[in-house]
Amino acid sequence: MIADNAAQSAAVRNTRQRTAVSSLLAEVEGFHSAQDLHAMLRDRGERVGLTTVYRTLQGLADSGEIDVMRPPGGEHLYRRCSSGHHHHLVCRSCGSTVEVEGPAVESWADRVAAQHGFVDVSHTLEIFGTCKDCATA
Amino acid sequence: MIADNAAQSAAVRNTRQRTAVSSLLAEVEGFHSAQDLHAMLRDRGERVGLTTVYRTLQGLADSGEIDVMRPPGGEHLYRRCSSGHHHHLVCRSCGSTVEVEGPAVESWADRVAAQHGFVDVSHTLEIFGTCKDCATA
DNA sequence: TGCGTCTTTGACAATGATTTCCGCTATCCG
């Protein structure tokens, strides 16, 4: 039997697959689904399992390194975003996204939540519309 | 072969099932998943297919009569809300919801979208937190 | 540097909400 070796610092290991996902996200623009990213990795010649892609993305999302969006349509979309909290303005037609910031909104959300006694507050905000190009086309 | 009878005004039909879903939503409080609502209808003795519940909810959501929320966790939640545009403050722990309004946020979203040339703008905003009761417990 | 252990991987199956299919029924209009 193996005694629980408390000394083992269970840190995150630096693996080839994790690096691959991370660097891929650093290069691509816009949002991509997990399956998209998996396909891209395969095209690049990286052998990475789909399961691993999901796990890695979840980990990155948890640690705040990437953003997750749940558009109406079912798939989760992941994106490496500029640091700092912000939201997205998304075109319904062509899918292009613009990062927008609204400090006033952040503070409003926190204030409203606090008024109702809520703590540990987070929020999601997405703006959908039709961009100029798609509207004129 | 059936000739296309153009005279048939293909309007929405008023069916027992649609009425049942609608009136159920008028009575219950808070958000419920489609499957929840389906179970409630069966408890009431209404014989309504799960498929129909989904279809009806989608229709009601499209016509703006009910709100849809996509919480992290997978299920779509539906709710008959008070009239007017508003958002929700949701407790992560007990699921209780508070309707909140933020005119400033609405106008901010529209303004930002307009600045980027977006038209036909809508947005989703949800605030998550831990409510007072759950925090002290 | 070599070894042992433990994390991580990855192929496959399982899950579970939502959608599709298609024959049947009920509703609506004339």
Added chain:
DNA sequence: CGGATAGCGGAAATCATTGTCAAAGACGCA
């Protein structure tokens, strides 16, 4: 009232995501 069709509904299909578990690689230590 009667014919035509919108809507219903049960089951099967779909599909992204998660669980499982044996095998392989990474890291700390001697």
